[in-house]
Amino acid sequence: MPSxxxxxxxxxxxxxxxxxxxxxxxxxxxxxxGFHVHAEAERTDHGGRSRSLALRQGAVVLVLTQPLDDxxxxxxxxxxxxxxxxxxxxxxSDARAAFDGALSRSALPHTAPSEDRGxxxxxxxxxxxDVRHTLVQAPARDGAQPGPLPGFSPVAPGIEARGGTPGLxxxxxVAVSVPVGxxxxxxxxxxxxxxxxxxxxxxxxxxxxxxxxxxxxxxxxELTFTVLAPSPDHDAGHIGDFxxxxxxxxxxxxxxxxxxxxxxxxxxxxxxxxxxxxxxTYYDRLPGRLDHTRHPIAALRxxxxxxDEDHAGQLYQIFTRTTHPRRTMFFExxxxxxxxxxxxxxxxxxxxxxxxxxxxxxxxVL
Numbered sequence: 001m002p003s004x005x006x007x008x009x010x011x012x013x014x015x016x017x018x019x020x021x022x023x024x025x026x027x028x029x030x031x032x033x034g035f036h037v038h039a040e041a042e043r044t045d046h047g048g049r050s051r052s053l054a055l056r057q058g059a060v061v062l063v064l065t066q067p068l069d070d071x072x073x074x075x076x077x078x079x080x081x082x083x084x085x086x087x088x089x090x091x092x093s094d095a096r097a098a099f100d101g102a103l104s105r106s107a108l109p110h111t112a113p114s115e116d117r118g119x120x121x122x123x124x125x126x127x128x129x130d131v132r133h134t135l136v137q138a139p140a141r142d143g144a145q146p147g148p149l150p151g152f153s154p155v156a157p158g159i160e161a162r163g164g165t166p167g168l169x170x171x172x173x174v175a176v177s178v179p180v181g182x183x184x185x186x187x188x189x190x191x192x193x194x195x196x197x198x199x200x201x202x203x204x205x206x207x208x209x210x211x212x213x214x215x216x217x218x219x220x221x222e223l224t225f226t227v228l229a230p231s232p233d234h235d236a237g238h239i240g241d242f243x244x245x246x247x248x249x250x251x252x253x254x255x256x257x258x259x260x261x262x263x264x265x266x267x268x269x270x271x272x273x274x275x276x277x278x279x280x281t282y283y284d285r286l287p288g289r290l291d292h293t294r295h296p297i298a299a300l301r302x303x304x305x306x307x308d309e310d311h312a313g314q315l316y317q318i319f320t321r322t323t324h325p326r327r328t329m330f331f332e333x334x335x336x337x338x339x340x341x342x343x344x345x346x347x348x349x350x351x352x353x354x355x356x357x358x359x360x361x362x363x364x365v366l
Contacts, residue, residue: 006101007195008219009093012171013136014054014061014148015254016087018074022066025083026053028323029062032271033256033331034165037155039147048072053155054147058169060256061148063087077130082326085251087132088174088223089148095120095137107193116150127189128178128227129249166264172257172334173215173224173342177242178249183229186249187214195219200341203231210234215342226342228252245326253319253330261316261335262295265303268333274321278304289345290314294337306346313338317346 019025029035035055042051048071055062065086067074077086092098096113099122103109110132111123118139123132138145146154178186190196200215210231217224230236236243242252258264265275283301286293290309293300295316300307308315314337322330 006094006098007092010098010194010218011091011220011222012059013089013091013134014063014087015085015171015174016052016063016065016089016134017083018077018086019064019066019083020078022051022053022064025064026055028272029055029064032268032273033057034168034267034271035060035062036157039152040155041147041149041152042068043151046073048075050074052152054152057165058167060168060171063089063148080130080247081250082246082324082328084246084329085131085174085254087134088126088251089134089136090223091136091138093137095122095135098122098135099124102193105193107189119150121149124193127186127225128176128182131176131250164267166267166333167258167260168256168264168333169259170257171223172255172332172336173226174254175226175228175252175332176249177239177246177252178227178229179243180230180232180236182249183212183214183227186227187216187225190216190218190225196225199224200226202344204344205231205234208235209237211237211239213342213344242328246328251329253332255317255332255334257334257336259335261305261318261333262299262303264333264335265305265318269303274323275304276319276321278306282306294335306343308339308341308343308345310339310341310345312340315339315341315343317343 026037030037035057037053038056039054040052049068050065050072051068052063052065065074099113102124108125110125113120113122118141120137122135126133136149146152191198196216196218198214199217202213204211204213212229212231213226215224215226228239230240243249283297286297286307290307293307294314305316305318316335318333320331322328
């Protein structure tokens with residue numbers, strides 16, 4: 001493996017989503033997820049005009065971009081996929097060196113390095129479909145930047161509808177779905193080009209369905225991709241559903257970390273976020289899977305939070321119900337107590353709980 005020195009300092013700058021209504025989507029994130037709008041921009045880029053809002057909470061920065069004409073690349077993206085993640089941008093101290101280093105390892109270039117108002121940016125294709133990675137080198141001047149990219153202006157703090165936030169701290173991981181046969185090429189792209197390391201791999205089989213998964217992590221430890229693909233020897237399941245509805249591979253969900261998932265879930269529920277429900281049987285069986293939990297099982301049951309355990313500790317997670325018209329993208333909230341994996345044990349536990357609940361219902365009828 002060549003030296004990764006050009007990529008050792010890569011950190012997550014922001015995640016950009018193309019959306020059809022930037023004001024409405026921003027309201028969902030501010031009211032339901034506790035983000036605040038801190039910068040805005042109207043730009044001419046990607047072939048046309050657009051309006052963007054930059055939202056922040058903790059170390060998480062989301063850029064929401066709406067096309068203002070049909071010439072902008074976002075218009076075509078929205079036709080193909082609907083609202084979705086188009087860019088996982090990476091902050092670096094030397095965008096040109098990172099770009100050249102990536103190309104030397106057979107990365108696919110999207111846009112050559114350019115300078116604008118002291119910023120240097122360059123764009124690489126990602127390892128999956130039409131998502132990209134913008135390399136961002138901020139101006140070397142004192143003071144906080146008004147936004148994650150050139151052309152943004154600061155937004156005055158608005159009046160919050162309610163106090164506090166759910167305490168989302170960082171982007172825990174990005175889950176990606178790819179077609180059958182693309183798991184290895186997708187993850188190898190990050191290992192070869194950016195020096196990512198493989199941290200987890202598993203083929204998960206449940207009845208007639210199966211999902212192949214692999215997680216890779218950046219040298220800085222900040223960015224983790226969990227890449228999911230249907231198994232060619234089983235039914236495609238919900239990963240196949242995503243690929244069909246999305247129209248290709250792409251970002252399946254974003255996972256946000258928090259220090260207290262019970263409090264975070266309660267705050268978000270009050271703000272109108274709907275979460276997936278979990279059968280009672282899951283919680284009846286939970287003491288047999290985990291000796292103890294940081295949160296009382298009753299609190300987990302009330303909120304619908306899942307709990308899992310690996311060699312390093314415990315993981316708590318909950319998934320939102322998708323509000324996407326194509327029922328594709330959604331979000332996850334995660335609390336880690338040392339755990340390094342991604343809750344795959346919960347997939348089996350949930351499946352077994354659902355099956356047990358169905359069997360009990362059938363017995364009561366008989």
